Amino acid sequence: MDVVGEDGTRWATGLIDQEALALLTRLGQHRPFVLTETMVLAAALPYSAHRRIERFLHESRTTLRDEVEGFLRWLHGPGRHVPPAEQQRRFVAIRIHFNDVLSQVDLFAEVITQRSESGTGVWLSGLDRLAAEALELPGSWFDPPPVVCYLTRGPGAAIRRARTRLPGGRPNPVAIVRVPRERMVGHGIASSLVHEVGHQGAALLGLVESLRAEIRERGRRDRSATPWASWERTVSECVADFWSVGKLGIASTLGLLAVVSLPRFFVFRPPGEDPHPMPYVRVLLSASVGDTLYPHPQWAALADAWRACYPMRDLPVERRREIDRLEESLPAMAELMASHRSAALRGRRLADLMPVGERRPEQLIALHTSWGDDVGVLARQSPTLVFAVLGQARATGRIDPVHESRVLSDVLTAWAVRGSLDVLERDALPTPSPRP
Template structure:
């Protein structure tokens, strides 16, 4: 049977996909970087296995299509031949998109200083996810920088282009926040999204808010707003629980915008109105770590953005929402999710280590000693430095220099520890054989 031109054309296109697929190299061969800037080895292995599996499956699909085209598909209608090819090409583009997603994470590791900082942020993110012991089977977390003021996360086990589940969590942090206490606020907020998803906190909190919603008609709208904003609020709580006032200071910097945006109605946005979000962060901090600093911070925020300049109806709206903030903050702190085994959120984080007085005491004890700082939990270090910043005990210049140094130290220690573990494992395997 004479072969149709359509089949010949589609065969060439399919073979072209194979050629381009074979040009995709493993990420380990893609970029050069110093050892301290490399991805955590477990994360790197997860990503490489994921991408390799995707390429392998696609290669088999292309070969199967070519075999079909040369056999039973030879007499198929041209539109059927085209339909099958288009599905494969869509999968090919999805594989490329997945590769590009992780390439963006890896490429910056070759940048001078930035790569090592990112490796240090990987360590900070891992510590932020491990801060509560109730998460089982924690995924690896990797970071990269992007322009813009906001951070974002692609959570582990959520869908990538093509529908495959991401093997790791990928956090995009704003380049303009490197390096200061604010970078931890943004990063740990995003880690909070991952932690909340693993513990099912958004769903259980929404149910709790719905059950506790006041019956008085004038209070109902405020609690409906809290219910809508729960996913972002729990991430803010996670950040405050890990970082103390450093989290609120970082949030304040992010949402310090022109007045229109600070007071703009949230509508369907899961983020609370910025004006209320800062006040709620202060209320959460006061609930977790009682101290006058939270009232001072809330008062300062109100002075920066006075409600009195708004139209009367908007003033009334914010007054109703503000009045409910303390009750909502208490509900958050006392929430007991099934995943927390009956414990409240308040008792699920190491709050005793992060009380303001203790943080300042640690700041004076450590005295910017890099050897001491590098051995501490990263979230605790950022909490200490942020508390010192709030107390005006450290300048922005000294803060940036100190945090840059400690990020490098964490990156180097993590890299050396990983390679030492690999070397020890290989020696043991050699002796066993």
């Protein structure tokens, strides 16, 4: 005997109907960010990024609303005559999609809401400018997506790359970089940020795949293939570090050193399945990349200082041998990345895409001497160059962290203001009249 019976079936259908109507009601409560978020204009997202985000979420909400309304029409029509189990199955699929849309909204809300924080929002807008310029390359290599930044707890940065899949399967319309609050403000924030931007640039150029193939071939030819097997596993992080050093010079390596200054156990821990190289070796590779791109005694001095902080004498013999083999391969690995050519690079070396002619230590020091603390001058320069100059000045003891933080705070604010004025000026331009 069916204990539910016809009354139970009608009740089940009614419950599903009400839940579907509730989804529509909650969906209607979500309004565009331009109606719900308060922020000064200088803290606003880049216009292209905000437009893509709003369009993305509008399309997601529209698609979901159509699905719910279509489900209700079916439920009130042919669906009335199907078992409640089938009605529930279809409703649950829609509800999963609804939760995916909420996850998308929450992701972008976290990015945008911080723009209303006093001071922080304006700094983030300045970092957006840094991230956008860090992704630029001389020439037309790819169509760069907008990049937006937000702060989070913890020591490490991360990126959700543009065009990767979000909850629900749709491609992300912008690149989102999460940077640690504890790094605001100093050259270290640029090191983390540009490293994450390097992941986006490497993906757009297919560098991880082409470098991995070259490293694998190098390992086949080399008598000691073990180090190359390690570089093959960690190449995605290595090329992002290369991008950061290429754009920032020693400011990148100093920022990395601060991030991985950890208890000895973690500094010497083998990566295993982790895509990051062993922290001890990773800092040394960053210095080796710097010496390959911008030869100078400072890189060897920095590497020696790092070794002095973490002496290997008390490590197990086998671990020391493993690290020694990796250290021996550092110059070759740095040169392999610098001289890498691929179809995406159109026959040019990867190093040729970096501003090598503008980041040599002696040039950066000369620029610091010339610019001083004049924010009016600094704000007119490319953001990565400004961070490179101040990082070099910090490395040589010309400025201290307090001074550096004050100057960078001022220049981030200036970039944010300049960006907001650029938007106002563009919107104020008259629309050209059509030709007769």
